[in-house]
Amino acid sequence: SIDADRLLSRIRALGDIGRDSGGRLTRLAASDADKAGRDRLVQWLCEAELEVVVDRVGNIFGIWRDAGNAANAPVLIGSHIDTVIDAGIYDGCYGVLSGLEAIQTLREAGTALAHPIAIAAFTNEEGVRYAPDMMGSLVYAGGLSVDEALATVGTDGSVLGEELRRIGYAGADGPDFSKPHAYVELHVEQGPVLEREGVPIGAVENLQGISWQRITIEGVANHAGTTPMSMRRDPGYAAARVIGFLHDRATTSNTPTVATVGCIAFEPNAINVIPSRATFTVDLRDPDTERLKAEEAALAGYLQDLAAVEDMTIMTERLARFEPVTFDARIVGIVEEAARMRGLASKRMTSGAGHDAQMIARVAPAAMIFVPSVGGISHNPREYTADVDLVAGANVLLDVIQRLAAD
């Protein structure tokens, strides 16, 4: 079994890197805080005597191989250490540090395996600063060219490639394996299912589709006091209509569709000026491809009608679009089996969040392991998973990779 204290103390230590003066944890991709987190991770990888490799998009790999297995592709354990704004400490970091812990445990036990084992911390999984999300793993899996990724302009106007150079994580060729033997990702559920059902292990068999758009509505700035209601072309009001439409439609639909408007800005954003422009993001998700398409079409239709009725220009920009993914059935079975051997109940389930596993599934058999999130809360400083569940998940990961690396 893994060293619970070592794992938990590392999770807490990494969770203290990138706190602002108000105590809020924010380690956006390729920021100074991300650099500090990366530096600490690399230090741990070096202490564990792993071979450390950074690729051009900043993905960090720590590889354990020996003379006996070096010719084979490694089993890869991955996740990310970038965070959202005002984040919890588990999202992503738990998976990376559990992977490191599993490798160290096997190595210290002198276990000989047919395949090397590697861990990866993928760049910009959250997608908060640079869209799309899961960018590092998408590049690794060949779904986005590295040059395109490096040219991405962030919400703050920064360019990812420049920021990676600035923080010293613009690497070179990357690891010598382009397709892992298998891929496993351990993550907090971030949703309410496991806690509600009292099940400690989720064997994740699929992952819903994700559609991200940025919508810009242009109206006419005018004076808040002198402009009669009938003469207004107020894009802030139009944006409010769209937010209401998305929320009410998803809420009353009786489907698992979720719709979120997380970012908004008005221009010029002055108290006595009817906005000239409203910009906001839409995050739409559904486990069913056809339904996700239908939701996107419904939004497009609504926007078209709204533009006509309100006499405004509405522009839509796609920021991310990922189809639902089905994970490798054999690995899902191995996760269930590993849980059972540890005396832990498990449950096959869907992932509501996007994960690097979703990208790596394009090039290798992949699956995920979830542990419960208290209150189903994530992307929030109150994100929390009990230590006993963290340790149980890491032990299941240990058993799963040992099994996958054996043949």
Add this chain to the structure above:
Amino acid sequence: SIDADRLLSRIRALGDIGRDSGGRLTRLAASDADKAGRDRLVQWLCEAELEVVVDRVGNIFGIWRDAGNAANAPVLIGSHIDTVIDAGIYDGCYGVLSGLEAIQTLREAGTALAHPIAIAAFTNEEGVRYAPDMMGSLVYAGGLSVDEALATVGTDGSVLGEELRRIGYAGADGPDFSKPHAYVELHVEQGPVLEREGVPIGAVENLQGISWQRITIEGVANHAGTTPMSMRRDPGYAAARVIGFLHDRATTSNTPTVATVGCIAFEPNAINVIPSRATFTVDLRDPDTERLKAEEAALAGYLQDLAAVEDMTIMTERLARFEPVTFDARIVGIVEEAARMRGLASKRMTSGAGHDAQMIARVAPAAMIFVPSVGGISHNPREYTADVDLVAGANVLLDVIQRLAAD
């Protein structure tokens, strides 16, 4: 008559001060751009040999008096030179520069008057950076203590008093008259009425009430992908409901009530995070005191119900509250008479915008003169008034102050 070329060239010169690299004019109160505008104005006041006085809240006065009238209170012409974000060039500046032009014209003609004439450029009329609006004239009229005004924290976290010191416009005691003999303000209408009716001069007899609030809704940040719609407490959605309520209620009311949401912010403002908090401003106006109160009460009731239904905390902060004002009937009559003598049609009307005249009316007989705004557009770079209308308005101002200063 006034020197049209001198007036128009000054309006254009001041309108070029404070443009950003994109050509957008923004001279927020007590900013570097405002300092540059103030410096230019003071230079013109000095060239016109006026006595220049700056008071503690940064109001600039230019006084013309002679040995014969120095014992009497001056007739005051006022307005402001601060702007909104991405502003037009006429709002405020037209009134200040026309006042200067009128004084220079009278002086150059050797006119002897029973009262001195002064012009004032009041600090922070727009209220965009520091609330409330009309702050400088409110302080001058005794409606707000100067210390309270100087302690105001702006939208950018700055403190007005510190900013005034920084730009060199934190003055001392101010002018030696606390109550002008009379007050007149010339302004572009900023609304559609005069242009629609083809009338060049508005004799403004009253001004609607203004209610500004900042509303903060607190929900629960959570993951956009994993949180079922039924488990969300999304303050962004709640804010959208309020924006829709305000707009639809004002639009369908058959009253002149106007309601505007000009500023909004979500926290943490990330694409895949349900916001934890939404903050927005509400600008409510009505010429009728009781109706304005009823609109405020309707909003408060809506917020209370919403907080209960959506299980959120809603906080309301008052940023400005001004009752409707009725101007001095004698001066309104003088404006009409002056227009008629110049062969110009005039119309008694209400002001939709707030103005310094509204504050000064507390301590002196006051009224305003409006000229047409093309398309009723203001607080927008497309704000425009034809030169012929600008000149006509300034000549009416000239005649009105000459008459007011005569006895």
